[in-house]
Amino acid sequence: MYHVRNATLDDVRALLPYSTEGGKVTLETVETSDEIKVFLYNDKPLMILGLEYLPTGNQEIHAGLWGLFSREVDKHTKALVRACKDLIFDRVGFSYAVLIDESNRKYSRFVEFFGFQRTECVERIEEMLYRIYIKR
Numbered sequence: 001m002y003h004v005r006n007a008t009l010d011d012v013r014a015l016l017p018y019s020t021e022g023g024k025v026t027l028e029t030v031e032t033s034d035e036i037k038v039f040l041y042n043d044k045p046l047m048i049l050g051l052e053y054l055p056t057g058n059q060e061i062h063a064g065l066w067g068l069f070s071r072e073v074d075k076h077t078k079a080l081v082r083a084c085k086d087l088i089f090d091r092v093g094f095s096y097a098v099l100i101d102e103s104n105r106k107y108s109r110f111v112e113f114f115g116f117q118r119t120e121c122v123e124r125i126e127e128m129l130y131r132i133y134i135k136r
Helices: 010-018 027-032 073-089 105-111
Strands: 001-006 035-041 043-052 059-070 092-101 116-125 128-135
Touching: 001 073, 010 027, 010 035, 010 043, 010 059, 027 043, 035 073, 043 073, 073 105, 092 105, 105 128
Parallel strands: 059 092
Antiparallel strands: 001 035, 035 043, 043 059, 092 128, 116 128
16 A cells, blocks of 8 residues: 655665665755655655755745655556655646766656756766756
8 A cells, every 4th residue: 555644764764775876865965855755655665755945036946856765666656656746746836956866767767757857967976976857
């Protein structure tokens, strides 16, 4: 059974050892996030998504998006895509930025499916290169 709820620090700690990548999400990132959701299957975390709202001075809300993904996430793609679309990406007045490790094409396809556009901006975190994708 699938379930979505607000995530806790314990959820993050539970998923980190089984995550596909752990380099770009730190406890500081978690603590400064304005919204964090955990996507569970039979009470086991599959994915955690966090948003950090960035001030803009206008009505549009800019949000940095981060995620942790279980190595088992591939088995649940359709349900997670549906939940992401409904809970995160179908918000009026939001624009998003996300860092993507392009060496795993699956991540790029995921954000492109939701309408994110690849930019020329690249960031290095712990010897890994991440491309910035945005969605307006």
